[in-house]
Amino acid sequence: MARKVLTIIGSLRDGSTNKMLGNEAKLLAPKNLELEIFIPKGIPEYNQDVEDNLPNIVQEMKDKIKSADAILFVTPEYNNSIPGVLKNAIDWGSRPPMQSAWSDKPVAIMGVSTGMGGDSVASSLGPCAG
Amino acid sequence: MARKVLTIIGSLRDGSTNKMLGNEAKLLAPKNLELEIFIPKGIPEYNQDVEDNLPNIVQEMKDKIKSADAILFVTPEYNNSIPGVLKNAIDWGSRPPMQSAWSDKPVAIMGVSTGMGGDSVASSLGPCAG
Numbered sequence: 457m458a459r460k461v462l463t464i465i466g467s468l469r470d471g472s473t474n475k476m477l478g479n480e481a482k483l484l485a486p487k488n489l490e491l492e493i494f495i496p497k498g499i500p501e502y503n504q505d506v507e508d509n510l511p512n513i514v515q516e517m518k519d520k521i522k523s524a525d526a527i528l529f530v531t532p533e534y535n536n537s538i539p540g541v542l543k544n545a546i547d548w549g550s551r552p553p554m555q556s557a558w559s560d561k562p563v564a565i566m567g568v569s570t571g572m573g574g575d576s577v578a579s580s581l582g583p584c585a586g
Numbered sequence: 587m588a589r590k591v592l593t594i595i596g597s598l599r600d601g602s603t604n605k606m607l608g609n610e611a612k613l614l615a616p617k618n619l620e621l622e623i624f625i626p627k628g629i630p631e632y633n634q635d636v637e638d639n640l641p642n643i644v645q646e647m648k649d650k651i652k653s654a655d656a657i658l659f660v661t662p663e664y665n666n667s668i669p670g671v672l673k674n675a676i677d678w679g680s681r682p683p684m685q686s687a688w689s690d691k692p693v694a695i696m697g698v699s700t701g702m703g704g705d706s707v708a709s710s711l712g713p714c715a716g
Contacts, residue, residue: 468633497631501671502664503598534632537667540674541631547664547671 458490462524465495466531466542466567477568478530491528494520496545507552514548521549521557529565533575588620592654595625596661596672596697607698608660621658624650626675637682644678651679651687659695663705 463478475495482491500511510518521527531538550556567575593608605625612621630641640648651657661668668676680686697705 468631469635497633499631501598501627501629501674502669503627503671505599534677535673535680537673539632540670540672540677541633542670543665543667543673544631544670547669550665 458488459525460523461485461489461491461526461528462520463491463493463528463530464542464545465493466529466539468495468497468541472532473568473570474530474532477566478528481528481530481566492520492524496541499541499545499548502544502547502551504551510552517545518549518557521561524561526562526564527558529563529567531565531567531575532569533567533573588618589655590653591615591619591621591656591658592650593621593623593658593660594672594675595623596659596669598625598627598671602662603698603700604660604662607696608658611658611660611696622650622654626671629671629675629678632674632677632681634681640682647675648679648687651691654691656692656694657688659693659697661695661697661705662699663697663703 463481465472465475465478467474475493478491478493482493485491494517496517498513499517500506500514529538529542531542534540537543546558549558569575593611595602595605595608597604605623608621608623612623615621624647626647628643629647630636630644659668659672661672664670667673676688679688699705
């Protein structure tokens with residue numbers, strides 16, 4: 457049976473080159489890997505005051521993460537780190553306490569850029585969700 | 587004349603200890619420093635597709651940043667970095683290209699935590715907006 461890889465894109469824009477890279481990876485993946493593209497669009501701003509009543513879109517994202525065998529982040533770099541939009545999705549995924557969707561999940565990260573600095577920081581730093 | 591310090595809080599929750607810290611700093615500041623508290627609540631998710639028509643709340647935030655003499659970030663640490671909510675505000679502030687509100691702005695960062703790890707990573711890494 458194919459392993460599921462949730463492929464999370466860090467950029468929201470329609471013409472995103474990182475979205476294109478994610479789609480290309482989905483096409484090129486070997487048959488034993490099934491990539492599902494996920495764009496964290498419409499995820500509300502994280503606020504601890506509302507986490508006892510998790511927004512539906514956040515619960516759905518957490519369910520996708522939990523049911524995946526692995527995570528592939530495909531993300532640009534903004535201001536020397538991953539985009540706030542992606543970090544916000546990571547923060548939500550890690551909450552509430554002791555209910556992180558990231559626990560024990562293998563993660564890889566890649567990205568593409570048209571700039572000279574490339575995507576070095578986002579790809580080397582990566583997210584560190586416990 | 588007092589120098590203006592825009593004091594940006596990284597946590598949105600009402601009872602935030604970092605908001606309390608920011609408010610305390612405002613009270614303790616010497617007379618030549620005027621701290622204005624800013625909570626980046628309701629800032630939309632950054633999307634390059636909409637930056638040609640900057641949302642009003644983003645333009646207002648950029649104006650606050652530009653008119654400040656310095657910035658003080660008061661922020662918790664989530665998943666070994668600054669909150670996505672704060673990073674998203676930083677990303678917006680740096681856009682569109684060549685119109686960053688952060689340019690030449692002195693910045694300091696501090697934070698408080700009830701956890702054993704403290705706030706070490708957010709305070710040492712800091713944001714790196716060009």
